[in-house]
Amino acid sequence: MRPLILLAASILGLLSCELESAAGTESSFRIATFSADITVPIGHRSMGIIPKKTDRLLDPLYAHGLVLLSDALPVVIVALDYCEVRNGAYQEWRQALATAAGTTVPRVLVCSLHQHDAPVVDTQAEEFLSSVGLGGEMCDVEFHRATVTRVAQALQDSLETAVTVTHFGIGQAKVEKIASTRRVVRSDGRVNYDRGSNSGSNPIYQEAAEGDIDPWLKTLSFWNGDEAVVALSSYAVHPMSYYGRGEISADFVGMARDRRQRDDFSVKQIYVSGxxxxxxxGKYNDGSPSNRPVLADRLYQGMRRAWEETVRVPLKQFEFRHTPLELEFHEGEEFTEQAMLQVLRDPAADISERILAAMGLSSLSRIQAGHTIDFPCLDFGEAQVLLFPGEAFVGYQLLAQKIGHSSFVQCIGYGECWPGYIPTRAAFEEEFGHGWRWVAPGAEARIQAVLEDLLLPE
Known part of the structure; x- marks a missing residue:
C-alpha cells in the first residue's frame, strides 16, 4: 500500500483490512443460487414513513442470492426487494445467512434494491416506537424474523445442488434514457437536488441535462464451461417510477429482472442497485403508471446487451477483503439524542417524524455502542465487487472505478442503510439537505481511504 494511503487510513482509524484467498483448479469452485418470497403482509407500511399503508399487492417481493463455494469460507450475496434494512435488522440478516452458509458474518453481503413500495426494516427503531405505544408502525418485527428464517432455509437447501463453475464473465452496456442526477442548476444559478423519481412532468426537470450519472449497466456472471449459471447485474438509479399509493411492488427493476429471467430459466438472474x-x-419519468413498463424495457435492453458483450475468464482464484468504515452521525442540533427523543415522545408530532426520530435514535445507539460498517470487496483479478452502505451518491461509484481503473469494478449500493443519503464532499458544500440523511460531513475522505485500501492492496 502506498505510504500516503496508509497514513490517511491510519489517521481515520479505518485500516483493519482482512484478506482471505481461495485458489485451486477450475473445478474447485461451485455456486449455489436461491430465491424466496419476502412479500410483506397487506397493511404494512412502505418506505418506513409513507402515510398510506399497503392495501393491495401489485407484484411480489423476492430475495435472490448466490453462494460462492471454494476451499475458503463461502461468500454470500443476497439482493432484497426491500427499501432498506438497517442496524440490528441488518445484523440479523447477515448472522442468519452466515449460519446457514457455514461462513462468517463479514462474508455475507446483503443489499436492498431500494424500491419505495417496499418496507424499511429496523428492529431497534421499532423498540423505540414500541416504548411510546407505536409498535408496528414502521415494520412488522415478527414477520421480519420469520422472513429471515425462511430465506436462510432457502440458502441452506440450495447448497445441496451447488454447481461447479469454471469461468466468470464480465459484460457491460449503456442504458438509455433512465438515469438523471438529482442535482439541477436553475436559470438563476441556484443549485438544488430536487429532481425526484417522478418529476419529469415539470419542464425544468425534464429539460435539464442528465448530469453526473454512470450510464453503464454491469453484469458479472459465472459459468460451468459453456453453460451460464448465474448473472449479477447492477445499475445506478433509484428504482422507482411511482409509489406511495398503497401498492406493494418491486417496480420497474423487478419487471426488468423478471423479463430477463424468462429469457432463459437455466441462468439465475440477480439484480442490484448501484x-x-x-x-x-426524474428526467425521463412523469410518474404515470404507463411509464413503468417503458423504464422496465429500457433496463431490460441494457441487461440483454451487457450479456451479449460478456467476455469469459477462467476462474482460478479470488480474494475476499473487508475493512471497517466509521461514519459520524449527523451534525445538526435536531439530530441530538435529546432532540430526537423529544420528537419521538411528542403525541402531537406527525407519525412520519416520530418514525424518523426512532430511526435516528436506532442509528445513534449503534454508533455509541461501537458498531462500524463492514465494507467488503470480492476480488477476481479482472473484476471486483464492492458493497457500499446506504444511499451512497454515484460519485463514490465513479471514484471506485477510477481507483480500480484496470479492472471491472461492480458497485452495489444499499448495504447497511443507517446512514441514509451519503453525499459527496461537493454535495455537502452545496448544502445538500434531506431528512433521510443521518451521516455527517467528512464521509468522502473516509470512504476514499477504504476504497484505496480495498482496491490497492499491498
Missing part, C-alpha cells in the same frame, strides 16, 4: 443516492429517473 450507488444511486443522487440518481433518479
Amino acid at each position: 450507488c444511486s443516492g443522487d440518481v433518479t429517473a
